[in-house]
Each structure stands twice: as structure tokens, then as C-alpha cells.
Amino acid sequence: MVRSDPYPRSTPRRFECRSCLEVVVTDERVATCPECGGRMKNVSVPRE
Numbered sequence: 001m002v003r004s005d006p007y008p009r010s011t012p013r014r015f016e017c018r019s020c021l022e023v024v025v026t027d028e029r030v031a032t033c034p035e036c037g038g039r040m041k042n043v044s045v046p047r048e
């Protein structure tokens, strides 16, 4: 089997705010919520 890059640059990641549950989908790193400034949690769907 061929293993793909664990962090493909073209795949957006999904971040969820721990405070207001705002969800941001981006291929960039998101540390703080754009809505409330709270901490973001990476909730990208794990593959297999």
C-alpha cells in the first residue's frame, strides 16, 4: 500500500472553538477563535 503524506497541504483542517463552538475550516493554523478569541481545537476528521 502507498502511504500518503500525513499532512497534505491541499487538505483543509477543521477547528472548533471550545467556547462558542464556532467552526473554522482552513489550511492554515488557527489558534484563536475569530468570533470570541477563545482557544481553537483541531477537530479534523481522522482518516481510517
Ligand SMILES: [Zn+2]
Pocket: 017, 018, 019, 020, 021, 022, 033, 034, 035, 036, 037, 038
Ligand atoms: Zn469562539
